Amino acid sequence: MRSSRLRYLAAAAAPLIFLAACSPDSSGEGDDASATSSPGDDAAATSAAPNGDLADVEVDTEGEAPALTWDGEPFADGDLPFVAGGTETRTLAEGDGEEVAEGHEVQVQYLAVNGASGEELVSTFPNDESVTLDLGDEALFPAFREQLPGMAVGDEILMAIPASEAFGEAGNAQLGVGPTDTMLFYLTVQDTGEPLTEAQGEEVEPEEGLPTVTMGDTGPEIDVEGVEAPDQLVAQQLIRGESPEVVAGQTIRVQYTGVKLSDGEVFDSSWERGEPTEFPIGVGQVIAGWDEGLVGQPVGSRVLLVVPAAEAYGEVPEETEGETAAPAHELAGEDLVFVVDILSAS
Structure with missing residues (x-):
């Protein structure tokens, strides 16, 4: 069973740093990444040989947010670049919570530092935010998929990840990470659990006059008989999830079925395709009815959306004299x- 404590408090852009597939330079703009790779011209040469020992890296927790130190000094004052020959992991403190398993979703707070420049790239600590790592996502850095299983909730971890096992030759120009840059992470494991495969939470009695929903072997079956066309969007919870609400700008993973109100015909269903789908929400990447109806819903919810044409795919364009719609x-x-x-x- 999935942990009922697993929460989603993700900063919208923060998870990008863990995903090799999200490197902005995957389009081939590698020259920009090289230009930002390190403070010295010899970074590429030194990347082949390790420089620095993870045992000499500590976490200073005396300030407003954790910061890395190297041999007792601020990390950026060390003998840069810090270069790891392979992924290294060091446990600073052991927790006594649930053990992380392969394929789990793991909630962490983290600090990321560029080992070449000593620059702090991202930290979720100042705003007390967390991100959720899907260990089943093949786009996630292999180091996390391989090293986090076996850890426990409450663990505090240092990781050094070489370029070859992070963004690779593309680097990540948006973050200022070059193609030879080692990355260092300080993580605290907040929670873990199996990914949801369907909604989980408290059932909600829907209002009268809405389509009726029953769950079948291939997902929801939706009966629209007698339902009147809506004047405006209806977003009715059928199950109220137990996790925090979806925020505009996040990427959500969903299972869904869609039917036409006019005849009940199924026109699309991720359930029938056999796997969930993911997309950004609240940023105009999907129909307006989804952006409006799903933002603010708790993760784990099952939501019935009745979407008027104007908030779906629009009305049928009218032809004007002398012009073709x-x-x-x-x-x-x-x-x-x-x-x-x-x-x-x-």
């Missing part, structure tokens, strides 16, 4: 009904 989406003019299970947000 632009091609419309095949669902233009249709009021739509969705049942959405919100499985995670990060």
